[in-house]
Amino acid sequence: MADPIYRAPKGTHDVLWPESARRRALVAVFADIVEAAGYTEVVPPMFEHVEVFRRLGDATDVVRKEMYEFEDRGGRHIALRPEQTASIVRSFGEHRPTLPWKAWYAGPNFRYERAQKGRFRQFDQVGIEALGPEDPHLDAEAIATAWRFYESLGLQQVTLLINSLGGPEDRANYIAALHGHFASDLGSLSEESRSTLATNPLRVLDSNRPEDADLIAAAPDMLDHLSADAAAHFDQVQAALTGLEIPFTIQPRLVRGLDYYVRTTFEFTSGAFDAAQNAIGGGGRYDGLAEAMGAPATPGVGFALGVDRTLMACDAEGAFEATSSTVDVFVVDTTGGEAALLITDELRRAGISADRAWDGRSMKSQMRAADRSGAAIAVIVGDDEAESGTASLRDLRGDAGQDTVQRSSITETLLARLK
RNA sequence: GUGGCCGUAGCUCAGUUCGGUUAGAGCACCUGGUUGUGGUCCAGGGGGUCGGGGGUUCAAAUCCCCUCGGUCACCCCA
Numbered sequence: 001m002a003d004p005i006y007r008a009p010k011g012t013h014d015v016l017w018p019e020s021a022r023r024r025a026l027v028a029v030f031a032d033i034v035e036a037a038g039y040t041e042v043v044p045p046m047f048e049h050v051e052v053f054r055r056l057g058d059a060t061d062v063v064r065k066e067m068y069e070f071e072d073r074g075g076r077h078i079a080l081r082p083e084q085t086a087s088i089v090r091s092f093g094e095h096r097p098t099l100p101w102k103a104w105y106a107g108p109n110f111r112y113e114r115a116q117k118g119r120f121r122q123f124d125q126v127g128i129e130a131l132g133p134e135d136p137h138l139d140a141e142a143i144a145t146a147w148r149f150y151e152s153l154g155l156q157q158v159t160l161l162i163n164s165l166g167g168p169e170d171r172a173n174y175i176a177a178l179h180g181h182f183a184s185d186l187g188s189l190s191e192e193s194r195s196t197l198a199t200n201p202l203r204v205l206d207s208n209r210p211e212d213a214d215l216i217a218a219a220p221d222m223l224d225h226l227s228a229d230a231a232a233h234f235d236q237v238q239a240a241l242t243g244l245e246i247p248f249t250i251q252p253r254l255v256r257g258l259d260y261y262v263r264t265t266f267e268f269t270s271g272a273f274d275a276a277q278n279a280i281g282g283g284g285r286y287d288g289l290a291e292a293m294g295a296p297a298t299p300g301v302g303f304a305l306g307v308d309r310t311l312m313a314c315d316a317e318g319a320f321e322a323t324s325s326t327v328d329v330f331v332v333d334t335t336g337g338e339a340a341l342l343i344t345d346e347l348r349r350a351g352i353s354a355d356r357a358w359d360g361r362s363m364k365s366q367m368r369a370a371d372r373s374g375a376a377i378a379v380i381v382g383d384d385e386a387e388s389g390t391a392s393l394r395d396l397r398g399d400a401g402q403d404t405v406q407r408s409s410i411t412e413t414l415l416a417r418l419k
Numbered sequence: 420g421u422g423g424c425c426g427u428a429g430c431u432c433a434g435u436u437c438g439g440u441u442a443g444a445g446c447a448c449c450u451g452g453u454u455g456u457g458g459u460c461c462a463g464g465g466g467g468u469c470g471g472g473g474g475u476u477c478a479a480a481u482c483c484c485c486u487c488g489g490u491c492a493c494c495c496c497a
Contacts, residue, residue: 116492
C-alpha cells in the first residue's frame with residue numbers, strides 16, 4: 001500500500017463512478033419528492049461557530065466528543081457540522097423567512113468516531129426541516145415524505161418506528177421515574193449504563209448490552225408519562241399515518257441521540273442488511289430548539305436520512321442499482337488526432353456525447369478503447385478517409401456494419417441514427 | 420476511547436502452520452498475431468521495498484516486538 005500520507009483520512013473514502021453517479025441520482029430522486037411537497041433547498045455552510053452546535057445539548061455525544069473543532073486564522077472557534085438541523089435553525093433565526101418555512105438539504109456531515117459498517121467520519125445526509133406549525137399533520141407529512149422516498153427507491157424492507165417523548169415537563173417526569181426504576185437495582189446495570197444514567201438517563205434505554213436487557217425491559221413506559229396535550233398530538237400523528245396507509249410500530253424505547261427532540265420522534269430501520277448500524281434515517285419534533293438558538297420561539301419538525309446507509313439498504317435489496325451511462329460516439333483517428341479534436345467538439349456542441357483516444361495509438365488499440373467506452377457508434381478517420389474528406393461510421397453494438405459519409409454530414413447522420 | 424479479526428501486483432486471492440532457489444495465479448492493463456477495424460481466441464509484456472520500522476537467524480512474505488491502516492463489535496448514531 002502507498003504511504004499513509006496519500007490515503008484518504010480514516011473514516012473517509014473516495015466515491016468513484018459509477019457509485020458517484022448513483023449517489024447523485026439518489027439525491028435527485030429526493031429533491032424531486034420534497035420539492036413536489038413545497039420544500040425549498042437550503043445550502044448551509046459546512047462549518048459553523050462551535051456555539052451553534054453546543055446548543056444541541058451538553059449531554060449529546062455528538063457535541064461532547066465527536067466534533068471536528070478548530071480555531072481559524074482569525075481566532076474564531078469553528079466546528080465542522082456534525083448534522084444540519086442546527087445549521088438550518090441558525091439560518092432560520094438569521095433570515096427570518098415567512099412561516100411556515102419548509103426547507104430541504106443534502107450534503108456531508110462530520111463526526112470524529114471510530115468507523116465501522118455504515119458509520120464514517122464524513123457521511124452524507126438528505127433531509128427536511130419544517131418550521132412554524134405545531135400541527136400533528138406536519139409530523140405525519142414529514143414521515144410520509146421520507147416513506148415515499150424509500151418507496152421511490154424500490155426499498156421494501158424499511159420499518160418505521162415512532163414514539164413520543166412528550167413535552168419538556170413530561171420528559172422531566174419520565175426521567176425521574178426512570179431514575180427511580182434503575183436506582184432500585186443499580187448493581188445489575190452495566191458500568192457504562194450507570195454513567196450514562198447520570199449524564200443522559202433516557203439513553204440508557206438504548207443500551208445494547210445483554211446485562212442491561214432485563215432491567216430495561218422492566219423500565220416504566222414513556223407513553224404513560226405523556227401529558228394530555230402530548231398524548232393527543234401523538235394520537236393524531238398515528239391517525240394521520242393510518243390514513244396515509246403507512247405502517248408503523250410504536251417503540252416506547254425509541255430514544256434519539258440528539259437532545260432537542262420533544263413529542264414525536266421516529267426512525268427508519270432496514271431489515272435488509274446485517275449490521276449494528278441499521279437505522280437509515282430518523283427525525284422528530286424540536287419545538288424548543290429555535291428559541292434555544294436565540295431565534296423567536298418556533299416549533300419545528302424534520303428528519304435526516306443517511307445516504308450511505310440508504311444505499312447499503314438498496315444494495316441489500318437489489319434496489320436502485322447504478323446505471324452505467326456512457327458516451328454515444330467514440331472517435332477513432334489514426335491521422336494525428338486533429339480530426340478527432342474537431343469532430344468531438346462538433347458532436348458535443350450538437351448534443352452528442354463523444355470521447356476519443358489519445359497519444360496516437362494504433363487502429364486496433366483505438367478500436368478497443370471505442371468498444372470499452374460503451375459508445376454505440378465509432379467514427380473512424382484513417383488515411384483513406386482523411387484523403388477523401390470522409391469518415392467511416394461503424395456500428396459497435398448491432399450488426400449494421402460500417403459505411404462512409406462526407407465529413408460535413410457526420411453530425412447530421414449521427415443525430416438521425418442515435419434517435 | 421475499548422476489544423476481536425485482517426494487511427502479498429490496479430482488483431480478487433494462493434504461498435505464512437513446520438523460515439530456504441530470481442514471490443505466484445486469475446481478472447484488468449499494454450504490445451503483437453491481423454501493413455487501417457473492437458467485442459472471441461492465441462502469444463508476449465509491464466507492474467510488488469509481501470502496510471511500515473526494529474529484532475532473531477547463515478537465510479524472513481513466513482518467527483518475535485512496536486507502529487500505521489482496514490474491518491467488525493461496544494459506545495454512539497445516519
